[in-house]
Amino acid sequence: MSQYNFTFSEVMTKKPKPLGKQLQFGKYFTDHMFVMEYHHQKGWYDGKIIPYQPLTLDPASMIFHYGQTVFEGLKAYKSKDGETRLFRPKENINRLNRSNARMCIPEIDPDLALAAIKELVRIENDWIPKQEGTSLYIRPFIIATEPYLGVSASKQYKFIIILSPVGAYYKEGINPVRIAVETEYIRAVKGGTGEVKTAGNYASSLIAQEKAEASGFAQVLWLDGHDKKYIEEVGSMNVFFKIDGEVITPELNGSILPGVTRNSVIEVLRDWGVPVVERKILLEELITAHKEGRLEEAFGSGTAAVISPIGELNCNGEALIINNQETGEIAKKLYETITGIQYGHLEDKFNWIDMIE
Template sequence: MSNIRYVQSLSPKQKPDASNLEFGKTFTDHMFLLDYTEGQGWHDPRIVPYGPLTLDPAAMVFHYGQAVFEGLKAFRTKDDRIVLFRPNKNAERLNVSNERLNIPHLDEAAFVEYVKALVSIDREWVPSAEGTSLYIRPFIMAIEPCLGVRASKRYLFAIIMSPVGAYYKEGIHPVKINVESQYVRAVRGGTGFAKTAGNYASSIKAQEEAKEEGFSQVLWLDGKEHTYVEEVGSMNMFFKIGGEVVTPELNGSILAGITRDSVLHLLKTWGVPVTERKISIREIYQASLDGKLEEAFGTGTAAVISPVGELHWQEHTMTINQGKIGELAQKIYDTITGIQNGTVPDTFGWNAVVE
């Protein structure tokens, strides 16, 4: 976009070895910044050298938590194009989060153009090795210096990027998950459907305790009845029960995952029976006892598909598909990653090309 101011980095970094990339540890040469001031709106879009931000200690984000973010990826296809996967959906969801946190609306077409502009400038950072990508983190935070519980009058929108390695370096291994029986992540009417920092802060303790017990993630139940399945950490959940795929319906406390939406599109296209509804942990346990729980997997930007080999609920352990990845989960993973890397036709028009 011609109105984006560009300050080139005079100290380009050495790019990391693609075989040794860690998620979110290395960042590209530049970042995007955009200011919001009440009465003026969003202004001064700029791409500048990546570096620290200077904020007043009284910046409202530190005290009242007005902060939202997104996560998406850029991929280098087999024919050396650079594409973004469904960035318009991230733009839409960012505004859903903005609305809930009382942060000003950001033009969605501009959001996509800002992301494209930054990726284009740092395009050499998009890795080409199998399974690698450039992770993109847009975020907004309240920066007005004021110790008063109200909406801020000033915000900063920023985009930073990090090359990331293959999520499954040695093949997909199903994970062990603990069904959380004590803590609550979100309740209907709260901020569970928004991608806001506080949701993740409140989930950390349960995740750390689960890891100490040997589990990879936590499966959250609803905050009111502690009965119905919601989501896993940063992923939505799917279960294949007796030939039908079931995923928890979006009820106001579950994040509307973009990979989740993509999976629903694929399943319907393939003619696989799929339902969005309330599903209790007891129903899943009973299906396991009856031999009908055929597959379980999480969906998200980082892993695309994360198969679940074992669910632990209270004193019960459910082993799913003998602890192996299911045929359907593998097909979904291969299809989405194939669309992203250009080896599977993009019949849905999901990829946005970065010029």
């Protein structure tokens, strides 16, 4: 057990575990969950691991009315030698606390949060799937629970961690996806909450996603909320473009989420000596580069899919086919390198892996 002495109540009857071929993203959940309480007079207290179960909340709990919540997403992997590996968990915890600060939620001791994640994953070790491309998705989140209808920051919260064995996020896997450029709706604006992981960002994106899926696209390419001409994200992922041998990604500007995988991609590219630049990218610049044959690759990066190549960008009915709708060399190599480190096939030269004993 961890030094924080979380109490553990073991489930009486364990669930059947899904087979690897059954795994989808976020459909199955493990036997246990972590729960911790916060009260403004006591701080964070009573961390415990209990059987996975529904929550009982007062109807006036502020999460239901004012959306005060944050969440994170990271994964645990099983190596061929049976090791249990976490990929950069401290980065996710640091980002969780940045989200907390923006959403007026009390921060959590990073060491405590990491200990809770490790202890829960250790208990649920048998739930980590072993097939290549599968993992145990870890979802820490915080919700405001004070029963009060005044518009203010809550004085009570729950910190919860749930686990889900998962397969590929996109059914296409590492194969290129079709993306629609979204010109009507916006995801976020500078000064808003786009740079943190809070539920409202995702709720407001659903209408564009549904519109895109109805037209046969996997996701949307988001433009900035001010001018609607600069590229920001692709779906819920950061986005990269290879133009004239240089990899370009939108600079962090207050409305773009600073992805852990995004940071990892940049570090790997720089280690390889590949030119990589963070700057504003005009949609028109991308269209021009495509017309002139200089747009060589495009791909998204994120925890769920790791790397997702883009084979087509569709802008107002005009299809920009990228790399003959084939996975590009850089995207493929990045996917193989990052997943190779995650699963223990490659040396962890960046010190990204946190082992669970």
